[in-house]
Amino acid sequence: MMKDQDHDHEHDHAESESPGHAAPKEALDEFAQVELAIRELLIERGLITQAQRRKYLDQIESSTSMLGARLVAKAWTAPDFRLQLLADARKAATEFLGIEILHGPALVALENTERMHHVVVCTLCSCYPKALLGIPPDWYKSFAYRSRMVAEPRSVLAQFGTDIPDDIEIRVVDSTADLRYLVIPRRPTGTDDLDESKLASLVTRDSMIGVSVLPEMRD
Amino acid sequence: MPRCVDAVQTVPRFGEGDRVRVQWRFPDGHIRTPFYLRGKTGTVVRSHGAFLDAERLANGLPGVPATVVYQVAFAWEDLFPAGADARGRTLILADLQDNWLDAVVQEVA
Structure with a gap:
């Protein structure tokens, strides 16, 4: 941002410049x-x-959201791991994925159920579980998302194409401090026959932020 | 020399279900308590344990003494009473440092 503000001279870099005119050094x-x-x-x-x-x-x-997706698929298929992930997500993730995320912020997994839907926002800045989901999308850092997700969550979810029925409690989790949150989306129906790696390929980044739900699988 | 380890407040003041009010104050600096929650009353969901004090760290001070961080739930309609989004039950959960919270004496119903 500052670079753009400082860079207020008017000539166009794309055009060839007069000979002898040294290219301005980017400050x-x-x-x-x-x-x-x-x-x-x-x-x-x-x-x-x-x-x-x-x-x-x-x-x-x-890093991409694949690591988060592997955690979700494992939690869907291994009840013991699901409990470990919910109890201490950082420890469970570190052991299962074999990656070093112990030095990052503490991590909490939030499980979506038939009664409760979680969605994550950082109203103060853009806190995001980068180790598991990669670089956050631009909209996650936008002022509109950060302010509207707390002020009118059901409308914002609807704009993402996510219609949460009125009988499901919505929990908007504002990642304000030392914690990072990973949403465990609900396992889609029609996936009973899929193995862990196939399941992982279904899990999207947005479903782990909580702005979307995973579609049912049809035959 | 700042000590790396200091007396850590390990016993949380609040437990699950306790009602707490966020303090109504507006200090400068890198504050992790969002404006929209200040002065509001919520319910403790859980203690996340003790963390180095982010406000002190951000001011170049050692983050000790550590502070307990809680996850506190607020009823959405208490925060946005004029909201046009009131369908179903909605909670806003946020992580707040102990030094921003006051106990609320339970109102008699």
């Missing part, structure tokens, strides 16, 4: 400068390595 905004300075210090002092940083960024940027 780093304040946050980028601070990040660079701290990163260089950490590396210089041997506290982290460039390779560790790269690996961590790769892990974040390449």
